[in-house]
Amino acid sequence: MIVKLESENNEIQRSRLLLARARQQCNTPKVWMQSVQLEREQGLYQQALHLSEEGLKExxxxxxxxxxxxxxxxxxxxxxxxEACAGI
Incomplete structure (x- = not known):
C-alpha cells in the first residue's frame, strides 16, 4: 500500500528502497511481483527481468x-x- 502511494506521487526511488527492504524482510511472491512491475512501469525492462528471475529462484x-x-x-x-531471436 505504501509503495503504491509513493510511486503514484513520483517517489520512485523511495518505492524501490521500500520494496528492496520488503524483499529482504518478507520475501513474499507479491513483493517480488510489485518490484518487477515498478521497474516495468518505468521502462527498465532489463532490471524488471533481473528481478523476475531472482524472484522465480525464491x-x-x-x-x-x-x-x-x-x-x-x-x-x-x-x-x-x-538479438534474442539471433540466439535461437
Whole structure:
C-alpha cells in the first residue's frame, strides 16, 4: 500500500528502497511481483527481468512472475528482440 502511494506521487526511488527492504524482510511472491512491475512501469525492462528471475529462484511456482517475465520479453524494443531471436 505504501509503495503504491509513493510511486503514484513520483517517489520512485523511495518505492524501490521500500520494496528492496520488503524483499529482504518478507520475501513474499507479491513483493517480488510489485518490484518487477515498478521497474516495468518505468521502462527498465532489463532490471524488471533481473528481478523476475531472482524472484522465480525464491518462488518458482508463482505463476504471475512467469507471466510477467513473458510479457516483458514481448514488450522489449525491436533491437532487443532481434538479438534474442539471433540466439535461437
Amino acid at each position: 518462488h518458482p511456482s508463482f505463476a504471475k512472475l512467469w507471466m510477467i517475465g513473458g510479457q516483458i520479453h514481448m514488450e522489449k524494443s525491436p533491437p532487443e528482440l532481434l
